Amino acid sequence: MKITCLNCGRPYPDQGTPYKCPKCGGLFDISPLEFDPTQVDKSQPGIWRYRHTFTGLPDTFPTVSLGEGSTPLLWSEAFGRQIAFKCEYLNPTGSFRHRGTSVITTFLQSRGVTFALEDSSGNAGASFAAYAARAGMKAGIYVPAAASGPKRQQIEFYGAELHPIEGTRSDVTVALERAIENPSPTGRGAGVRVAYASHAYLPVNIPGYATAAYEIFEQIGGAPGVVIVPAGQGGLLLGLYRGFDALKRAGLVKSIPHMVGVQARACSPLWVLSTAGMSAWGFVTEGQTLAEGVRVKSPLRAGALLQMVEAGHGEFIPVDETDILRGRDELAKRGLYVEPTSAIVWSALEQALGRLPDPVAVMLTGSGYKYSPH
Numbered sequence: 001m002k003i004t005c006l007n008c009g010r011p012y013p014d015q016g017t018p019y020k021c022p023k024c025g026g027l028f029d030i031s032p033l034e035f036d037p038t039q040v041d042k043s044q045p046g047i048w049r050y051r052h053t054f055t056g057l058p059d060t061f062p063t064v065s066l067g068e069g070s071t072p073l074l075w076s077e078a079f080g081r082q083i084a085f086k087c088e089y090l091n092p093t094g095s096f097r098h099r100g101t102s103v104i105t106t107f108l109q110s111r112g113v114t115f116a117l118e119d120s121s122g123n124a125g126a127s128f129a130a131y132a133a134r135a136g137m138k139a140g141i142y143v144p145a146a147a148s149g150p151k152r153q154q155i156e157f158y159g160a161e162l163h164p165i166e167g168t169r170s171d172v173t174v175a176l177e178r179a180i181e182n183p184s185p186t187g188r189g190a191g192v193r194v195a196y197a198s199h200a201y202l203p204v205n206i207p208g209y210a211t212a213a214y215e216i217f218e219q220i221g222g223a224p225g226v227v228i229v230p231a232g233q234g235g236l237l238l239g240l241y242r243g244f245d246a247l248k249r250a251g252l253v254k255s256i257p258h259m260v261g262v263q264a265r266a267c268s269p270l271w272v273l274s275t276a277g278m279s280a281w282g283f284v285t286e287g288q289t290l291a292e293g294v295r296v297k298s299p300l301r302a303g304a305l306l307q308m309v310e311a312g313h314g315e316f317i318p319v320d321e322t323d324i325l326r327g328r329d330e331l332a333k334r335g336l337y338v339e340p341t342s343a344i345v346w347s348a349l350e351q352a353l354g355r356l357p358d359p360v361a362v363m364l365t366g367s368g369y370k371y372s373p374h
């Protein structure tokens, strides 16, 4: 497993932490992933049992960990079927993000980073703020000014600098990239090289997300028939897909589950492009949605996700705004309290369950505590 640029094929440099290829500006990626059951280290907690799958980390470098992973898989009834709910919202700051953030922060620290910026709708920012605090690293987090209050408070309590940006989610990334490329000559962080701890760009994130596939495989005792996942950037979806692909190539499962990415219809580029083709790009909107965590107009790894659909391994399903809070309430009635972004999986179950094979695994990505109505 190597990290290479998808555009020019150059390997990731041995020093520094570039988020894009320094030669051509391309996106770095690690694929395929390799899983070796004999190398699973059962003495380690959570995701670190699968350290051998984390390309880019020095073998013995100490981990930056808050106890992420090993989340419960709870079976509950929905629409007359038993569904396996993977409770990712029980991770340390209340979201699935930690699977990637723990690997990213360990990677940054192994390369000498002391100050890093991250942009997020809120959950990835809260997650990185926590891990930066754990690592003794300075963090600056860029979020939409409209991000949920509890997420903004989390970020500030962890001691990170919060930068609320007016405008869309895309405007937040633009503001951060400007800060990375034109660091302030004075003020906080002056003279220190600032890294971009991007959950979307940094390729070491995806193998972290893939650990959820290894856990589901162990918890069910095989591969599920279907995995249903909220998808904005689609990183968790891609990580799960590649994780099951690694299990298949290791001879541990016969086939990869049908992967279902769920998007808010108001901002559903992956659904639009996978059903209507690339020529429909002009029809993609970045509308307001309660599912703020999946409001991503231009997913960076859309190419890999659309290839997954073309290869017959998955699909995207859009969810109407009016169905989101109803989904949250239905999940809460089963003891599963999630934020609106997570709750979109309920409508996807309702729309598609009739044609999906058992066992069905559903990712519950963020805690209900993350959300408060404005």
Ligand SMILES: [Zn+2]
Pocket: 005, 006, 007, 008, 009, 010, 021, 022, 023, 024, 025, 026
């Ligand atoms: Zn390149």
